[in-house]
Amino acid sequence: MDDLDRHIIGLLGADARISVATLARRLKVARSTIQARLERLETNGTIAGYTLKLGDAGRQGRLRASVLLMIEPRTQAACLTRLRAIAEVERVFTTSGRFDLLLELSAPNTQVLDQVLDQIGSMAGVKSSESLIHLATKIDRAV
Structure with missing residues (x-):
């Protein structure tokens, strides 16, 4: 997990309903980058839900x-x-x-x-x- 992933999680933690487009604008990256990051974070178990719950992979080693x-x-x-x-x-x-x-x-x-x-x-x-x-x-x- 890098800084961009942490920023995505931080923004989702503040507002789990924030849109991908808004995330992209706030973080100054392409919408497709945010979508790909979210898919990866979901697939590897870092994001377990959108109340924002970190899964075991997201908490491991922290x-x-x-x-x-x-x-x-x-x-x-x-x-x-x-x-x-x-x-x-x-x-x-x-x-x-x-x-x-x-x-x-x-x-x-x-x-x-x-x-x-x-x-x-x-x-x-x-x-x-x-x-x-x-x-x-x-x-x-x-x-």
Whole structure:
């Protein structure tokens, strides 16, 4: 999976109903290129559905992390807008307690994960963050 594939997945993650033509315009590539990429990602199991669910081939070998964010008051909407633009951010939850947001990240390697964590930590409105790298899955009942 290369950068174009990651950008396609990021845009589909934000809007799984986006058209192939719109994807091509936004990514500045030919419509046929997007169509071919989507077919390949579907065939090899990377894209398992259009709610955007990554299949085993898409998750295999990826680093996963949870990030707890404490944000400035009244900056949640702006922070969420910026987080939506980061392809490695898969889910964001609001939380109770000390932290305001819980992020689930997935990255292909430690360098990308480190860059994403730096990007998130330096965002306007972020007071502090705590990162937890996932090591092994012991129980997984998610559908």
